[in-house]
Amino acid sequence: MTALHISRLFVALLGMLAASSAYSQTVKITPLGTHTGELCDRDRATIFEDPTGVRILYDAGQSVMGGNDPRLGTIHVVLLSHAHTDHIGDRKITALNMGTCDKPETISALPNSTTAEIAAAKNSSLIMIRNMAFFLGRKIQNISGKPTGNCAEPGGAIAAVQAAPCLAPVELGGSKLVKAAGASRGVEITTVHAAHDSTLSRELLTDAQKKTLEPDNISVSLGAPSGYVIKFTNGLKVYLSGDTGLHSEMKTVVHDFHRVNLAVMNLGPNAIASDAAAYAMNELVQPAAVIVSHPNEGATSGGIIRAGTRTSDFIDRVKGKPVYPAISGRTMEFDGSANCVAGCW
Numbered sequence: 001m002t003a004l005h006i007s008r009l010f011v012a013l014l015g016m017l018a019a020s021s022a023y024s025q026t027v028k029i030t031p032l033g034t035h036t037g038e039l040c041d042r043d044r045a046t047i048f049e050d051p052t053g054v055r056i057l058y059d060a061g062q063s064v065m066g067g068n069d070p071r072l073g074t075i076h077v078v079l080l081s082h083a084h085t086d087h088i089g090d091r092k093i094t095a096l097n098m099g100t101c102d103k104p105e106t107i108s109a110l111p112n113s114t115t116a117e118i119a120a121a122k123n124s125s126l127i128m129i130r131n132m133a134f135f136l137g138r139k140i141q142n143i144s145g146k147p148t149g150n151c152a153e154p155g156g157a158i159a160a161v162q163a164a165p166c167l168a169p170v171e172l173g174g175s176k177l178v179k180a181a182g183a184s185r186g187v188e189i190t191t192v193h194a195a196h197d198s199t200l201s202r203e204l205l206t207d208a209q210k211k212t213l214e215p216d217n218i219s220v221s222l223g224a225p226s227g228y229v230i231k232f233t234n235g236l237k238v239y240l241s242g243d244t245g246l247h248s249e250m251k252t253v254v255h256d257f258h259r260v261n262l263a264v265m266n267l268g269p270n271a272i273a274s275d276a277a278a279y280a281m282n283e284l285v286q287p288a289a290v291i292v293s294h295p296n297e298g299a300t301s302g303g304i305i306r307a308g309t310r311t312s313d314f315i316d317r318v319k320g321k322p323v324y325p326a327i328s329g330r331t332m333e334f335d336g337s338a339n340c341v342a343g344c345w
């Protein structure tokens with residue numbers, strides 16, 4: 001072997017090393033739905049794992065088993081887009097694959113909600129609109145028996161690992177930074193506008209509150225509904241739409257300012273029609289790739305999108321970028337440019 005051969009071999013080895021370290025610099029995204037390998041009616045819950053190890057649960061909802069769900073693992077941060085029952089989680093599953101994908105079997109998660117159960121079990125930091133954080137703080141206290149304090153932010157960042165669940169309330173547009181121990185960079189989480197609602201079901205209120213509100217058939221709102229923008233340490237910038245109709249901040253704030261490259265778009269006809277959701281992706285947010293969730297229908301069968309569904313219509317209308325269904329239990333890995341490098345098919 002000549003010196004030239006050896007140097008070429010060395011360069012090739014360096015290239016392989018660089019590729020493998022780039023590979024490890026991925027954000028892992030795992031949807032937790034009611035039915036393994038499918039995208040089902042109630043599915044919303046999604047886990048994001050930064051390369052530094054920070055693990056974030058977005059909208060626990062009704063497709064998890066509560067704090068004991070073995071799929072959860074460590075959850076450092078709990079996000080909640082708004083207070084509606086299918087997001088805060090007034091119901092939960094007892095096991096996977098119960099009922100059908102169109103109509104999964106669930107049981108009540110009252111009085112606390114899946115979101116509070118998980119945050120209490122995992123000592124998570126709750127990053128969300130102020131009134132929702134306060135409300136869930138009390139639910140967590142009802143579980144733990146201890147008051148839920150605010151998360152400390154030494155040096156401007158919340159430590160990923162906390163000794164107890166804690167609140168990190170924000171207003172719309174506010175940001176929090178979450179850092180793993182020893183990491184040089186943190187994960188930045190910002191709330192953004194959603195054109196929706198955030199009224200709590202009366203069922204989640206105390207009896208005294210319920211009695212006061214029942215005669216008027218109304219309930220309380222827990223502040224502004226939101227979406228999120230998460231900036232991961234590998235450069236991936238993810239827009240979580242929350243439930244929302246079309247709004248112009250998808251273009252001005254989410255695209256022009258935050259420059260997101262991946263979007264998790266919620267469907268569901270009460271909030272947005274599939275043609276409007278596709279317009280949001282094509283013309284407003286303009287990400288490099290899309291994950292579709294919150295279908296409010298059994299969107300897949302055998303992991304394949306069912307023909308004639310609203311989800312199928314949405315996917316057909318999104319142009320020039322891949323759309324990945326949020327398949328339960330499948331971990332997708334994205335590099336900093338929103339290329340899916342593993343787990344997408």
Ligand SMILES: [Zn+2]
Pocket residue numbers: 082084196197243
């Ligand atoms: Zn909603």
Ligand SMILES: [Zn+2]
Pocket residue numbers: 084086087243268294
């Ligand atoms: Zn919803």
